[in-house]
Amino acid sequence: MAENIMVDSHVWVEDPDVAWIDGVVVDIKGDQATVKTNDDREVIANLLKLYIKDDEAPSEGVEDMTRLSYLHEPAVLENLATRYGLNEIYTYTGNILIAVNPFQGLPHLYDAEVMEKYKEASFKELSPHVFAIGGIAYREMINEGRNKCILVSGESGSGKTETTKVLMRYLAYFGGHTAGEGRTVENQVLESNPVLEAFGNAKTVKNNNSSRFGKFVEIQFDDIGRISGAAIRTYLLERSRVCQVSDPERNYHCFYLLCAAPPEDVERFKLGDPKSFRYLNQSSCFELDGVNDAEEYLATRKAMDVVGISEQEQDAIFRVVAAILHLGNIEFCKGEDADSSSLKDEQSKFHLQMTSELLMCDSHSLEDALCKRIMVTPEEVIKRSLDPLGAAVSRDGLAKTIYSRLFDWLVNKINISIGQDSNSRRLIGVLDIYGFESFKANSFEQFCINYTNEKLQQHFNQHVFKMEQGEYEKEEIDWSYVEFVDNQEVVDLIEKADKKKETVHEREVELSNQVEEAVDMSCVLHSEPSDDAETGDEHYPKIFIRADSGLDKSFVMPSEQSGDEEIEHERQTKHSILTEDGTEKSIVLESEKPYNNFSVVSHITNPIRDTEVESLTAEVEMLKALLVVEKQRADISERKCAEARELGERRRKRLEETERRVYQLQDSLNRLLYSMSDQFSQLKSILRSPSMSSPMATVPVVRDDLADSSENSEASSSDSDFTFPAPSTSSADNSNLQVIVQDLSTTEAKGTENDKERGFEDYF
Ligand SMILES: Nc1ncnc2c1ncn2[C@@H]1O[C@H](COP(=O)(O)OP(=O)(O)OP(=O)(O)O)[C@@H](O)[C@H]1O
Ligand SMILES: [Mg+2]
Incomplete structure (x- = not known):
């Protein structure tokens, strides 16, 4: 944006602390400008990296950013910041609503009065609000008879789930039933949120209530626009969290809620302090600011009541949750036979006993299942003992499977309970997925989450920029091209991985099968080196493959902000990777090239330990x-x-x-x-010859077996070798010929193959 910038221009210049700072250009030399910033510093910057500041922009900002005189990043951020300062967290950009997380309750924004106001108003008549988005989706659905979908997108902690809940409340208000109609569909839909959050949300570094699954809620309406059913679809629950929590994060909320349950429940499930459970005490965070787990437990059970989960089913659900906690506390030591394992101590025996009681299964069978691996072949079932490490992996695998099945069961139960309206022809879908995150070490699940977000961003770009600008081009409309960061290359990087080399998925499968061979494993995510990549464009994920025994977490993506030093650090530290049981793993990840084409090779270098040799x-x-x-x-x-x-x-x-x-x-x-x-x-x-006119000549010529059926025959013969009537143009002759043909076909239809053949042969 070098045009129009001259000495005395008011501009925005990049700042490492506050992103953008404004100032006045005091000098220009070549393509370098000196800017005196508003905090009295002098900054030299390339002219191309300066953006004009609109001095005439309204001091309270604009409600729709398409009204900004200059539509560039600093202007957009400035506008959002200005409005945020005035407690205006919503701003439009055309038909898109941007919500800035207020991180504080703003009840006045969502009360019944506001709802009513927005219900009556048309889109953009009132100030930007999420209700306006819900309202226009509803009205267009009714008026145009078309299904609508609202996509809520943003990075982790940006407020997607909260926004989704507000939206759902508003749609329930719009299309809900009148008060006093009992347990309504909309109430059930709304109350499904706390239930799903208790089992599918957890505290992460970025968000105390981070969704660890994707959710698409489909709200169905009847012909008069009332909510008549709903369906909830969930995607990819983060399973690894069940047995692996990093500090200062937490496991799924339900574990802590249950530990804080009323004493009789705690006693019934033999629970206690969360610190005493291995699946919880890997992190030092047990409580959340401003959250009372005991109250949340009761609230969750209440929500379960509304959703239609019976008391008995609730008990069963929490029994499974308690069983998982006990399961995690079972430890193993070396067994009597080589490569075998047994329960480590009395504590482990107690937890095994508790697990089997809660899961209502035989404790010996459970122990056997944990300490032995069963392989079923068509011919036989092979049972093999597992060493303590193998048994621990098996234990964690069981915990993850039980938990994810429990979650799926819950979703299914909620769906059955709410019920779907098969007659509904209109619906509004609301998509709330887990947001983009980038840590120093990212799990494979995180990789999938980020990839999903990239795909959604691409969808957004496609519709908002590419298609729109394509239309302008087609119609030859004079407009100034809107620059946007196209993430197509990031998507291609993942989707168009070099087929000759291993794909991400194949790597994951291989690692999860624990085939960690002592040879080079070329694990490659490949993309054409691009200028951006060479200049270290930060938007590119730097992907490493990690071989750890957790195997649900097999990929390491260093943070986007990683500079070269940090990458180098990654290269060093990956020499020793902590496995799930806390031991070091002898895998090294080392870059083949300096990451500009994302080719990564992993080697095993250190000697393998005794236990591993045995295993x-x-x-x-x-x-x-x-x-x-x-x-x-x-x-x-x-x-x-x-x-x-x-x-x-x-x-x-x-x-x-x-x-x-x-x-x-x-x-x-x-x-x-x-x-x-x-x-x-x-x-x-x-017949034509004169001698045939004598009466003798009129004796019909008929084959013996056809004599009866030849009443109409005018010509026949006593000569048995010569049996066919002559072809004639007369209809009488024709009918005779038909009789014969019919006879043949009857034989054919009735007889077997052999009979037929014989029939023909006899005939000839
Ligand atoms: N509109 C809002 N009003 C008040 N607080 C909000 C609002 N939106 C978000 N918050 C606060 O921010 C927190 C994080 O929001 P939320 O859980 O919706 O983020 P998210 O985008 O869904 O994140 P993730 O991708 O991790 O699930 C909430 O727990 C809440 O404290
Ligand atoms: Mg969320």
Whole structure:
């Protein structure tokens, strides 16, 4: 933005602390300008990186940013900041609403009076508000009879879930039933939020109530615009959190709520201080500011009542939650046999007992399931002991599976309870996914979350910028191109990974199968080196592959802000990676190139530890046994294949033989027809000759077996070798010929193949 900038221009210049600071240009030399900032500093900056400041912008900001004289980043941020300072957290950009998180309750923004006001007003008639978005979606749905979707997007902690809840409340108000109609659909939809949040939200570094799953709520309306049903779809719950929590984050809220439950529940489930449970005490954060877990527990149960989860089902749900906590406390030590494991101590026995009681299963079977691996082959079931490390992995795997199944069950239960309106022809969908996050070490799940956000951003770019500007171009409208950061390359980086090399998914699968071979593992996310990449564009994720035993977290993406030093640090630190059980893993991640094409290679360098050698040896033995079984199966398959081939060959020969006979039959038939027509000609000429006018000559010529049916025959013969009536143009002659043809077809239809063939042969 170098145009129009001269000495004395009022401009925005980048600042490391406050993003943008305004000042006046005091000098320009070449493409460098000296700016005197409003805090009396002199900053030298490239002219291209300066942006004109609009001195005439209203001091209270503008409600719609399309009204800004200069639409660039500092102007947009300045406008949002100005309005935020006046407690105006909502601003439009055309039809898009931007919400700035107030991080404080603003009840006056959402009370019934405001709702009523917005209900009556048309879009943009009143100041920007999320109610206006809900209102226009509802009205357009009704008026145009079209389904609508509201997409709430933003980074983690930006307020998506809160905004979604406000939206849903407003839609319930708009399309709700009158008071006193009992447990209404809209109440159930609204109360599903606290239930899902208790089981699917957790405290993260960025957000005390971070959604760890994606959610799409489909609110269905009847013909008169009242809510008649709803469906909740959830996506990709972060499973790894159940057994792995980093400081200062927390596990899912429900664990802490249950520990703070009334004493009788705590006693019933043999719970207590969250600090005593391994799945919770990996982090030092147990409580949340301003949140009383005991009250939240009761509130959650109340919400469950509204949603339609019975008392008995609620008990069962919390029993499973308690079981997972006990399960996490089961520890293992080396067993009597090599590579086997057993319960470490009395405490572990107690927790195993509690887990099995709560899950209502046999404790010996549970112990067996944890300490042994069962492999089912078509021929047999192979049971193999696991070492303590393997048993711990198995324990955590079970915990994650139980938890995610519980979550899915809950969602399903809520959906059944709310009920869907199969007759509904109109709906409004609200999408609230987990927001973009970038930490020093990001899990594979985080990678998926970020990828989802990139895709949504791309969708947004596509609709707001690309398609719109494409239309302008098509219509040859004179407009000034709006610059935007296109994330297409980021999306391509992930979606168009070099097929010849391993894809992210394949890597994940491989790692999750724990095939960590002591060879180079080229794990590559590849993109064409671009100028941006070379200049270290911060928008590119730098992706590392991490092989840890958790395996739900196999990818490391250093933070976007990583400078080269930090990357170098990553390279060093990845030499020792903490595994889930706290031991160091001997994997090194090292960049092949300095990250500009994102090719990453991982090596195993350090010697493998004894336990791992033992475990690998056992693994090899197991694989050998499997190989023998596979070989036997392959032999059987080969034999069956040879038999099938032989059978096929026999059938082919029979088919050829049949074909040959059919040709012969056809040939005979042709010859017969030929001879028939010849004989007909002869007969005709005989009939035309004068000697045939004697009464003797009128004796019909009929084959014995057709004599009865030849009432209309005018010509017949006592000569049995010559049985066919001559072709004639007269209808009487034609009917005789039909009789014969019918006879043949009757034989054909009734007889078997052989009979038919025999019939033909006899006939000829
Ligand atoms: N409109 C609002 N009014 C008051 N507080 C808000 C509002 N929006 C957000 N907050 C505050 O910000 C916190 C984080 O918001 P929210 O959980 O909605 O973020 P999010 O975008 O859904 O994050 P994540 O992607 O991690 O799920 C809320 O717990 C709440 O304290
Ligand atoms: Mg959220």
